[in-house]
Amino acid sequence: MRLLPGGRGASVGPEAMENQTRMQPRTRTGAGARARAGSLPGPLPLLETLNDVARSLCFVEGRGAPLDAAVAGVMALLNSDGVAILERRRSGEYLFRKADGQLSEWQDFSLSGACSRLLETLNARDDVVLFKRSQRSPWAREFLFAAGMNWGALAPIRVRDEQVGALLVNQVTAPLVRDEHIAGLRNLATLAGVAVLEARKQASLEDIFMGVIVSLTMALEAKDPYTEGHSVRVAAYSEAIGKQLGLPPGTLDVIHRSCLVHDIGKIAVDGSILRKMGKLSEQEREKMDMHVLIGESILRPLRILHPLLPAVRSHHENYDGTGYPDGLRGEAIPIEARVMAVADAFDAMTTDRPYRNALPEEAALAELRRAAGTQFDPRVVAAFEQIFPAVRRTLQNLRPRRS
Numbered sequence: 047m048r049l050l051p052g053g054r055g056a057s058v059g060p061e062a063m064e065n066q067t068r069m070q071p072r073t074r075t076g077a078g079a080r081a082r083a084g085s086l087p088g089p090l091p092l093l094e095t096l097n098d099v100a101r102s103l104c105f106v107e108g109r110g111a112p113l114d115a116a117v118a119g120v121m122a123l124l125n126s127d128g129v130a131i132l133e134r135r136r137s138g139e140y141l142f143r144k145a146d147g148q149l150s151e152w153q154d155f156s157l158s159g160a161c162s163r164l165l166e167t168l169n170a171r172d173d174v175v176l177f178k179r180s181q182r183s184p185w186a187r188e189f190l191f192a193a194g195m196n197w198g199a200l201a202p203i204r205v206r207d208e209q210v211g212a213l214l215v216n217q218v219t220a221p222l223v224r225d226e227h228i229a230g231l232r233n234l235a236t237l238a239g240v241a242v243l244e245a246r247k248q249a250s251l252e253d254i255f256m257g258v259i260v261s262l263t264m265a266l267e268a269k270d271p272y273t274e275g276h277s278v279r280v281a282a283y284s285e286a287i288g289k290q291l292g293l294p295p296g297t298l299d300v301i302h303r304s305c306l307v308h309d310i311g312k313i314a315v316d317g318s319i320l321r322k323m324g325k326l327s328e329q330e331r332e333k334m335d336m337h338v339l340i341g342e343s344i345l346r347p348l349r350i351l352h353p354l355l356p357a358v359r360s361h362h363e364n365y366d367g368t369g370y371p372d373g374l375r376g377e378a379i380p381i382e383a384r385v386m387a388v389a390d391a392f393d394a395m396t397t398d399r400p401y402r403n404a405l406p407e408e409a410a411l412a413e414l415r416r417a418a419g420t421q422f423d424p425r426v427v428a429a430f431e432q433i434f435p436a437v438r439r440t441l442q443n444l445r446p447r448r449s
């Protein structure tokens with residue numbers, strides 16, 4: 047069953063209305079369910095719902111908040127049991143970008159094959175589709191996801207001629223849908239589409255910012271032949287250690303990205319201190335140590351970089367609590383920072399510095415072993431030791447040749 051576009055005077059045809067009113071709940075019984083099916087909000091609450099969602103687009107509190115508001119709006123509009131916002135990817139697949147209620151287990155899953163082809167049809171026709179299990183329509187077959195669901199609705203999400211995705215509703219009981227609810231669904235789909243596009247724009251801005259920060263770090267390192275390529279090597283070592291430790295992919299990603307920018311705060315440290323041949327004075331050491339806090343404050347403005355902050359701040363903490371800036375001890379030091387500390391030290395020891403020549407790799411490994419339990423997390427050192435032969439082989443090309 048397809049309906050005319052709600053925004054242009056949508057109406058539910060007689061057959062549709064008959065089907066909906068005739069439909070009996072199969073799994074939900076009792077007075078509560080019957081009252082629920084027949085008590086969808088009127089025009090005023092509907093308008094308030096739309097206003098709430100529209101406002102959330104203007105006053106974003108955290109990423110994804112407008113999508114939450116759009117889903118909550120649909121829940122309120124149709125007393126829904128499950129709502130999902132599907133985002134169309136370039137590949138033609140549809141990602142469950144936001145899924146709630148009885149569809150929540152689908153969060154982050156993607157649809158392809160027959161499902162995505164049907165959604166392409168929906169988007170091409172720009173129609174809202176209502177369907178129920180008893181009709182045996184392809185829509186019902188493919189899009190009644192959760193167990194016990196008998197009724198569903200799909201609204202295309204289009205913004206400025208762009209196919210953004212689809213809004214999916216699943217319900218146990220068919221609601222008594224009126225024209226204004228179809229119109230409301232279409233409007234919420236548009237608002238969800240704006241939210242998706244805004245989030246994409248934000249993500250691409252954040253990617254650009256991350257790119258700038260990484261470029262700045264590379265430029266800073268390139269000015270000094272002793273540190274050129276340091277962050278890239280630390281990132282590679284750290285990721286390999288993280289994998290050996292069995293850390294989840296999300297943590298590995300944070301480790302990789304935070305390593306690339308871990309010393310960005312040195313941009314504010316005077317070059318004469320960075321390149322000093324001899325031992326740093328106490329005052330110079332204090333200035334140098336500030337780079338962890340400066341780095342954190344450089345990255346803080348963008349929310350997407352927030353997961354990187356703990357590692358950037360804490361990569362000079364020592365396992366025994368004698369490090370800086372907070373004197374954290376043991377497991378209180380973020381795992382990303384504990385991993386980075388080992389990789390950072392290994393790379394520093396195995397590259398030439400103004401005040402000393404590079405140590406042979408075996409000697410650097412021996413140093414790490416010696417400081418396991420004091421400066422470094424012994425578990426991380428053990429993991430590094432296990433991957434050491436492979437790291438040395440595969441990353442040989444990343445390290446500049448010693449003169």
Ligand SMILES: [Fe+2]
Pocket residue numbers: 308309337361362
């Ligand atoms: Fe550092």
